[in-house]
Amino acid sequence: AQGEKQPDDYVYFNRSTADFSAEAVPKAKAAQLKLEHFYKLAVDAAVERNTRRVELERKLAADTTLSDERKQRQLQALGKKESTFLRLRRTKLGLDDFRTVKVIGKGAFGAVRLVQKLDTGKIYALKSLDKGEMLKRDQLAHVRAERDVLAESNSPWVVQLFYSFQDTSFLYLVMEFLPGGDLMTMLIKYDTFSEDVTRFYMAECVLAIEAVHKMGFIHRDIKPDNILIDKEGHIKLSDFGLSTGFHKQHDSAYYQRLLDSANGNQQTSAPSRNSVMVNPIHLTMTSKDQIATWKANRRKLAYSTVGTPDYIAPEIFLMQGYSNECDWWSLGAIMFECLVGYPPFCSENTHETYKKILDWQNHLMFPDDIHLSRDSEEMIRGLITGQNVRFTVDQIKNHSFFYGVEWDAIREIDAPFVPHLRSITDTSYFPTEDLENEPDQPTGGEGSGNKDLAFLGYTFKRFNIGDRAH
Amino acid sequence: AVYAPPAQPKLFLSSPFCDAALVKGSLKTLVALPKYIDVMEWVALNMFDFYNNVNTFYGAIAERCTSKNCPTMTAGDQLVYTWVDANHKHVKLPAATYIDFVFTWIQNLLEDQSIFPTKAGLPFPPGFPATCKHMYRQLLRVFAHIYQAHFEDMLNLRIEPHLNSLFAHYLSFGAEFDVLDKKELKGSPSSPTGIGYLYDKWKDMGRLD
Ligand SMILES: Nc1ncnc2c1ncn2[C@@H]1O[C@H](COP(=O)(O)OP(=O)(O)OP(=O)(O)O)[C@@H](O)[C@H]1O
Numbered sequence: 001a002q003g004e005k006q007p008d009d010y011v012y013f014n015r016s017t018a019d020f021s022a023e024a025v026p027k028a029k030a031a032q033l034k035l036e037h038f039y040k041l042a043v044d045a046a047v048e049r050n051t052r053r054v055e056l057e058r059k060l061a062a063d064t065t066l067s068d069e070r071k072q073r074q075l076q077a078l079g080k081k082e083s084t085f086l087r088l089r090r091t092k093l094g095l096d097d098f099r100t101v102k103v104i105g106k107g108a109f110g111a112v113r114l115v116q117k118l119d120t121g122k123i124y125a126l127k128s129l130d131k132g133e134m135l136k137r138d139q140l141a142h143v144r145a146e147r148d149v150l151a152e153s154n155s156p157w158v159v160q161l162f163y164s165f166q167d168t169s170f171l172y173l174v175m176e177f178l179p180g181g182d183l184m185t186m187l188i189k190y191d192t193f194s195e196d197v198t199r200f201y202m203a204e205c206v207l208a209i210e211a212v213h214k215m216g217f218i219h220r221d222i223k224p225d226n227i228l229i230d231k232e233g234h235i236k237l238s239d240f241g242l243s244t245g246f247h248k249q250h251d252s253a254y255y256q257r258l259l260d261s262a263n264g265n266q267q268t269s270a271p272s273r274n275s276v277m278v279n280p281i282h283l284t285m286t287s288k289d290q291i292a293t294w295k296a297n298r299r300k301l302a303y304s305t306v307g308t309p310d311y312i313a314p315e316i317f318l319m320q321g322y323s324n325e326c327d328w329w330s331l332g333a334i335m336f337e338c339l340v341g342y343p344p345f346c347s348e349n350t351h352e353t354y355k356k357i358l359d360w361q362n363h364l365m366f367p368d369d370i371h372l373s374r375d376s377e378e379m380i381r382g383l384i385t386g387q388n389v390r391f392t393v394d395q396i397k398n399h400s401f402f403y404g405v406e407w408d409a410i411r412e413i414d415a416p417f418v419p420h421l422r423s424i425t426d427t428s429y430f431p432t433e434d435l436e437n438e439p440d441q442p443t444g445g446e447g448s449g450n451k452d453l454a455f456l457g458y459t460f461k462r463f464n465i466g467d468r469a470h
Numbered sequence: 471a472v473y474a475p476p477a478q479p480k481l482f483l484s485s486p487f488c489d490a491a492l493v494k495g496s497l498k499t500l501v502a503l504p505k506y507i508d509v510m511e512w513v514a515l516n517m518f519d520f521y522n523n524v525n526t527f528y529g530a531i532a533e534r535c536t537s538k539n540c541p542t543m544t545a546g547d548q549l550v551y552t553w554v555d556a557n558h559k560h561v562k563l564p565a566a567t568y569i570d571f572v573f574t575w576i577q578n579l580l581e582d583q584s585i586f587p588t589k590a591g592l593p594f595p596p597g598f599p600a601t602c603k604h605m606y607r608q609l610l611r612v613f614a615h616i617y618q619a620h621f622e623d624m625l626n627l628r629i630e631p632h633l634n635s636l637f638a639h640y641l642s643f644g645a646e647f648d649v650l651d652k653k654e655l656k657g658s659p660s661s662p663t664g665i666g667y668l669y670d671k672w673k674d675m676g677r678l679d
Pocket residue numbers: 104105106107108109110112125127159175176177178179181182225226228238239242243244302307430
């Protein structure tokens with residue numbers, strides 16, 4: 001090197017991996033990443049620990065009513081909690097630490113089970129995700145997103161994550177159990193809600209979505225299956241970024257093809273100058289039949305890896321960039337379903353649904369036989385509309401549909417349906433008869449071999465400073 | 471071409487490799503016992519993490535640590551560690567076997583609820599500090615062998631900054647909690663360890679503070 005003088009002990013070494021096997025290089029890379037991850041976490045943990053201590057010390061210093069001895073005891077108590085947390089980090093949680101009470105749900109990558117932690121007796125919902133399937137379908141980023149949202153959040157609107165761990169085949173999320181089931185099950189049961197009931201769920205969803213956005217996340221896959229009901233009947237959002245069948249299954253090329261065919265269609269049906277405009281009649285099922293088919297298949301669709309596109313905003317399919325607004329579209333579709341009984345673009349197959357969503361201007365129709373108030377219709381039309389003119393969160397909250405909603409207190413008021421629970425493991429709000437064939441323990445995972453690195457950073461243990469469930 | 475006459479100091483003692491590091495800044499902040507926290511839990515977690523990290527690193531070069539390349543557990547030009555077998559006899563083992571014994575032994579300790587308790591309420595045994603000291607010494611030997619015999623492998627795989635930081639962290643931790651035995655670290659004047667020189671060098675550079 002010119003100019004700069006190298007130290008006397010400077011040596012040159014020609015690096016080469018010629019002497020190594022093919023596995024050595026990725027293994028070394030893995031070691032590197034693992035260590036980087038380790039130090040990043042170690043530093044974060046130290047900073048957080050420090051913050052907790054300094055906060056408590058400051059709070060105690062400002063408190064003139066407590067005796068020094070009591071203050072000392074509070075600091076010792078914090079130390080004890082922190083120590084327990086350190087111990088937890090050495091604890092390898094595994095499936096053996098939980099007993100399955102019942103399978104309560106099913107998703108694209110595995111089942112959701114009601115479980116009991118053996119040493120503490122606490123009840124949780126355990127979601128298992130098949131690693132092999134996820135790798136195959138390129139869903140990693142999404143799982144990371146889910147874990148991250150759940151891990152970071154302390155929001156009452158988001159399902160709490162307590163632990164996550166993994167074995168060679170599965171990733172596991174240990175979450176709080178919400179015994180009230182989900183909004184999909186409720187809609188299947190009640191068909192439609194009154195406007196008052198709809199207003200309640202919509203208002204809670206507005207706050208929940210707003211909370212997620214404030215954390216810097218976009219949900220992108222809000223649908224009734226992901227709106228869970230807690231034991232008081234209030235809602236929480238789950239399932240972040242695991243938008244089933246949304247990425248690989250329907251990759252951009254697929255959307256492009258769809259789009260092309262949609263454009264093509266428009267061209268052939270574009271009226272030539274002399275033609276008389278007629279509404280084409282399609283010899284397909286009547287809309288009543290269509291709705292019946294859709295309803296019959298609703299739960300199956302929720303269990304399938306394809307998932308339901310019914311609530312996804314068009315800009316997401318278009319791959320032209322999207323932002324927070326896409327979640328408000330989904331809310332509009334859910335609101336429509338709550339009042340009308342089926343989502344606005346439901347069709348006998350998902351392909352048709354995509355097409356309708358992309359061409360929503362011509363497909364958003366309010367049925368004649370169902371009366372909607374002007375406010376409701378206006379709200380829905382303000383949500384199911386172009387990205388740029390869609391209602392903002394403030395417009396939504398201030399809209400006359402929500403007149404009378406006390407936004408700051410809604411979680412404290414009585415919910416319209418409060419689950420009647422006989423025990424902490426009551427699963428009567430889950431359609432478990434559909435899941436009887438699901439094994440108690442996850443099986444059949446292919447394993448991910450040395451791709452485990454892809455799942456680095458998945459293991460998580462919540463530090464609970466408060467005395468919340470745990 | 472390697473420009474390093476054999477008689478020269480080791481690669482790991484020479485620039486730029488000796489200075490390579492993943493973690494910059496004061497290691498003491500990472501090592502020090504956080505206020506109000508139980509020292510046993512802190513040491514236990516650190517030993518647990520060190521073991522896992524060393525294991526990962528050794529795993530990366532294990533294919534080069536064969537009984538042909540490393541017929542003994544070398545740690546310096548003149549220093550070979552022996553394993554004390556069930557009959558209290560000192561035996562020379564291929565480095566890979568020696569290290570395998572160390573890892574197996576530590577793994578068993580870490581999984582033993584009476585030594586490294588993880589269940590709520592279980593206490594640490596009175597002999598816990600002594601056990602940690604013993605573990606620390608054996609892991610130090612693994613480091614010593616990696617530096618002595620596999621540093622070039624680390625260079626070829628470009629993971630020496632990571633190894634250095636892990637080892638510096640290890641040394642800093644050992645000094646802080648009095649599990650680092652200087653005699654063990656440096657070997658004897660007639661058969662010094664390679665890492666003993668590294669320790670001195672880093673200490674002078676302030677890397678261990
Ligand atoms: N914390 C929970 N408490 C109670 N029930 C839950 C909980 N999490 C999920 N469930 C039930 O399991 C069902 C499936 O869970 P979820 O939607 O999170 O997973 P998923 O369907 O795999 O996700 P995806 O949308 O990617 O397919 C939910 O609709 C709900 O009925």
